[in-house]
Amino acid sequence: MTFLNCSSPHPRAWRWNSTKACERALQYQVGEKIHGFTVSQVTPVPELFLTAVKLSHDGTGARYLHLAREDTNNLFSVQFRTTPMDSTGVPHVLEHTVLCGSQKYPCRDPFFKMLNRSLSTFMNAFTASDYTLYPFSTQNPKDFRNLLSVYLDAAFFPCLRELDFWQEGWRLEHENPSDPQTALVFKGVVFNEMKGAFTDNERIFSQHLLNRLLPDHTYAVISGGDPLCIPDLTWEQLKQFHATHYHPSNARFFTYGNFPLEQHLEQIHEEALSKFQKIEPRTTVPPQKPWDKPREFQITCAPDSMAASSSKQTTVSVSFLLPEITDTFEAFTLNFLSSLLIGGPNSPFYKALIESGLGTDFSPDVGYNGYTREAYFSVGLQGIAEKDIQMVRDIIDRTIDDVIMKGFEDDRIEALLHKIEIQMKHQSVSFGLALTSYIASCWNHDGDPVELLKLGSQVAQFRQRLKDNPKFLQEKVKQYFKNNQHKLTLSMKPDDKYSEKQAQMETEKLQQKVSPLPNPGELLTEDIVAGKPYFDQQGRATCSACAPVSASLWPGSAHTPALGKGGCELATEEMNYKRSFGYYLPKCSYISPLSSLLGLELQTQQSKAQDASCLPALKVSDIEPRIPFTELAVALAAGDVPVQYCAQPTNGVVYFRAFCSLNTLPEELRPYVPLFCSVLTKLGCGVLDYREQAQQIELKTGGMTVSPHVLPDDSHLDTYEQGVFFSSFCLERNLPDMMHLWSEIFNSPCFEEEEHFKVLVKMTAQELSNGVPDSGHLYASIRASRTLTPAGDLQETFNGMDQVRLMKRIAEMTDISPILRKLPRIKKHLLNCNNMRCAVNATPQQLSQTERAVGDFLRSVGRSKKERKPVRPHVVEKAVPNGCGGSAHVSGCQIVRKLITEPTFTPCQMKTHFLLPFPVNYVGECVRTAPYTHPDHASLKILARLMTAKFLHTEIREKGGAYGGGAKLSHNGIFTFYSYRDPRSTETLQSFAKAVDWAKSGKFSQQDIDEAKLSVFSAVDAPVAPSDKGLDHFLYGLSDDLKQAHREQLFAVHREGLIDVSNKYLGVGRSTHGLALLGPENTKIAKDPSWIIR
C-alpha cells in the first residue's frame, strides 16, 4: 500500500518550532496578489504538520502549490502534462535534452554540472506515462535559488541543439566512430536506456498491461520510447513537442519546506513566467471508454535464465478499470480495498493464489494502480506453467465471489488503518519528494492535491461509511470487480527465440534507415520523384524514416545529401524547389562518411574543454565546517548488553534495533543466513501461527525486518564484523506488544510450516532474479571485490550473484526439508544475548518506558548456556569511543564490538563473466585501497567524484552510450569503477584505464577539485531522519569525532594528494584489481583464458 511514505523535519530542527513555517503561511489571504500570482486557497493540514497554499499565475494560468512545513530540506518541482501519441519516446528524449543546456546556461549538460556545484540533497527528472517532473531539494537557501534558476531556464528556455538530440535520443553511427569500416549501429542514451529497460520481463508485462487496458489515447503508447520506434523521432518533432507541452499554461509548480514562499514566486515570475502569454494547452487525456465485454491478450518475452524453473515461466493477470483518480475518496477506498485483497498472508488473494503453489509470486503491478487518469486493479501470478493459466483465472473469479459473500475481518481493517496512522507519523528525510510524487498524478488530471493530503478526514469518512453500511466494501467489490466488463486478461510466456527476434527487428530497422542507398552521383531529384528523401527548408533530411544528417556536419557544402528511404509525402512546392535547385549527391559512399562524421563531431564536442563558468555555484566555504553532534547515551541492560539511547523528535514513534554477531556460526551455514533473515518474522512464533503473527505485526508495528550485515572496520582493510541486524518501529502505545513479539521470535520461532516456507523461498528467489537487471552494476561490483579483502567473500555469499544462484537452486528442490532443518541450527548461534547490542530512538519523554521494555525483552531472551567459540581464530575486541576518552557527546558505558581479522590474507586478482541473456552489459572493476581513517581515503573519495564528473561521465555515458557509469569509494576502502546498461564491455574497461591515466596526469583544475568536494559533501551532509540518528555509531562504531576528523581530511584534500593516490593505488601493478561483467556472450572474453565464465 502506498498512501504515503512519510515525513521529515530536518535533523538540525531538533528543537524545532513545529508551527513557525505553517503559521506564517496561514497569514495569506485568498485573493492576495504576490509577484504576478493570486492566492486561491489556504488550508492547514495538521495530520502532516503543514499548511497548503494554492495559487495561480495571472499572466499564464500556471498552477502553483506551496506546502509550508518546518523542514529545512526544501523541495521544488515543476511538472508538465506530457501526453505523447506515439512510441518514439518524445517526452523522454525531451526530458534528457532540456538538461543539455539552455539560453542563460548554454554550457553542455548544466544539470550534471550542477551536481558538482551545489549541496543539493536530490536532483533528477522523471518521465511518467502522462507527465514529466523535474524536482530538486536542498537545505541551503542560496543553493535553492541557484538550482531554481538552472531548472527554470532548462525547462522553459532549453537550447535543444541538434547534436544534443542525437546524443541523448538516437543516431546511426559506426561502432567505432573513427573507423568507417566498423558496422553501423543505433546509438543514443535513451535508445540504450530503453533497450536495457525492456530486458526486464516484469517491465514488459507492465507496459503491455497499461497499453492494452487503456487503449484509447496516450496510454496506448510507450512514453519512455520503444527501441524500435525511437529511431523514427526527428529533431523537429522534439522541438515541436517542447513548444506545446513545456509551456507555463501546461505547468504545475510545487514548493515545499520552510523557505519563504514570496522569494520563490518572485524568482519564478521574473525568470520564466513573465516571458509567456497564456495558451490553451491541448493536453487533456480524455476518459477511457468502458468496454462492453472483457478482452484477452497473449504476449511473449525472453526466457529467464535466472528463474527457478524453466517450465514454469508464464505470467497471467486479470485487471479491472476503476474510476478516475480525481475522485479522492473513491480512490482512497479502492486503494484500501486493494490492500485488503492482496496484502500479506491473511489476504484472500494471497491465500488463494500464492498458497496454491501454482506460481512463484504475484504478477507485476498487482493491486491498485493510481498513476493514470482512470485507476486500475490487477491481480495474477508469475512463474506458473502455461497449462495453469485457466486455473489461475478460475481462482481469481472464485476469490472475488468469496469476498463478496464473506467480506473482511474487522481486525484486518483495523490493522490497515493503523498502518496509515503510523505512516503519517514515521518521518523520512525526503518528505517533500514523497509529497510531490504522491500528488503528481491526481493534480495532473486537474484533481485537488490538497484534498488528497487530508488523509485524516479520508480515514474519518471511511470509518463513517463502514459504520453506516457494514457491507460497504463488499458492495464495492461487486461493483468494480464482479460486474465490471472492462476486464483484461493478459498472459505472457517465454519464447526461446525472443531475443533473436528483437535483434532481427532492430537489424531490419537499421536497414530501413540506411538502405537502399541512392547510387553515387545520381541526381537527387530522381530520388525525390521516387519519394525517397525529404528536406526541410534548411536542406536537412528530416523525414522520420531518414537517417539524421545535418547540413552543418557536411564539410564544405551547404547542401545536405539525402540518406535512406523516405516513406513520406512531399509537398509539391517543396519538391519543385528542390528540383530546381538540383542537389547532387557527392561521389562517395554516403552512409559511412556521414555517420562517422556525426560520430566524430559528437566526439569532438564531448572532448572539448567545457566552460561551465556561466553556471551559478556554491563555494567550498559555503559548506558547514563542523558536523552537528548527536547526543547519545549507552547503558547496560540485563547484565551486560549495551543499549544505545538517542532522544529525537520522532512524532511519538519508537524505533528499536538490535545487532547480533555471527562469529560462532559454522562456515557451512553462512550461505543460508540471508534466507534465515528473510523468513524469520514470517513463519510464526510462540503460540502464533504465521497468519496470526503477520496480523499482529500489522496491527502493532510499522514493520519488523531482519537482514545480514558485513560491517567494515574503519582502520584495517582485513578486519570486519559480521552479524544480523534487527529493525522495527511502532507507535508508543504498542511498544509492550512489539517487544513481546520480538521476545517470541527470539525464544520460540517456528520452523515447521514446510508448505509456507516453500512459498516464501519461491517468492524470494523470484524477487532476487527479477532484481538483477536493475542492480547489475552492484552485482558486478560485489563480485569484482570478492577476492580483495577477507570480507569480500562474505559479501558475495550474502548479497552477490552466488546468493541469487543459491536461492534459485533451493527454489527448484523437490524436497526442501533439509534446508528448513538448517534454520534452527542458525537460530542457536544467533538469537541470544551473548553477542548482542541494541539501539533505541524515541522522544525524551518515552525513553524511560522504552528502557524498561527493552530490559524485559533482554531478560526474556537470556544467554546461550553453552559457551561457543568463534569459528575464525582471530577475533579482536574493539570499543566504540565514548564519553570517557573521546567525544563528550556519548555518555555512559562503551559498546564493544568483536571483529574478525585475517592478518595473513593476500588479495588476488580475479575476472568473472556472468553469462546472462541481456542485450546490455554491467561492468565492475574494483581496487583495494585505504581504510576510512587513512588520509588517502579522503583523497580517493574526492578523486572518485572528480573522475566521474570530469572524465567517466563523458567516456561512458556520452561517448559510450551507457545509461550510467563512474567511480566510487566505499566505506570499506574498495575503489570501484562501474557502468550500467552498457552497450560496450571490454572497451569500457579501457575507459577505466584511461580515467586512471587522466587522473595521474593531473589534467584538472582547482575549480574541478572544489566541485568534487561540494559533490562529496552534499552526500556526507545528506539529511538523516530522527529515526536513523546515531546509527553510524551503533553499527560501524563511528563516533562524531571520527566523522569530524574525516571531514577535516576531506576539506584538506589538494591537487598533489589526488595525483599521488592515483599513482599509489590505481596505477597498473600498484594494487590488486578485480573485474566482473554481467552480460551476453562475448567473443573477446571467451578467447581470453584469464576470465572465468559462469
Ligand SMILES: [Zn+2]
Ligand atoms: Zn531516461
